[in-house]
Amino acid sequence: MQIHLDRSHFGVSMAESGQRVMLAAASSQARSFKAMMRYQIETLEFLKNRIKQDVRLADDLIAGFEFNDAFDVFSVFVQNATSDYTSEAAKVVALTSTLAPETAKCARRKPKP
Template structure:
């Protein structure tokens, strides 16, 4: 029995679906990384805001305890509620800004992936 040590005419070539599947997995991992970064940005912003609000709550309690008059307590609560309303409105603006920025980044990433896929498909069609 004779064996041919040279390359066979029917040598196995990588399947196009395997290559495309690999690219799909890499693209999916990239989108997951973007989603993780987005989630972490939201959490950092949320925790920073909650820290600030908790500090303001402690300050309000201290001001209520040190104030001796009913009018002082009313002023303390009034100031606290005005500041809280303002803080929550500003935080909503920050979250909207983060959301807009993340949507732009994800759209840019998806566009690049689509362009790369189109180029790969064109190259494989020519070859």
């Protein structure tokens, strides 16, 4: 018994499979890049807001002439900062919770023949 292989079909099939693998890898990298950019945008927006608050703190401290004024200004600043960091942590958790199912869905997806 002899087995005959059609080598021309085998080469095309390998090329198509290789192309699908490369497209899947590129798609995965694009999704990863997009997710990282979402994190970067969120982080930069948060830092921009916090830096504005830091500058406002300095302005408010300069404007107050008494110790009680400075203490009140600083207390409000710390309260706001704590609230901001808590809110930002919740945003990051929410962002992560939306990205995780997307990643799992893509990982389970089978390449098309």
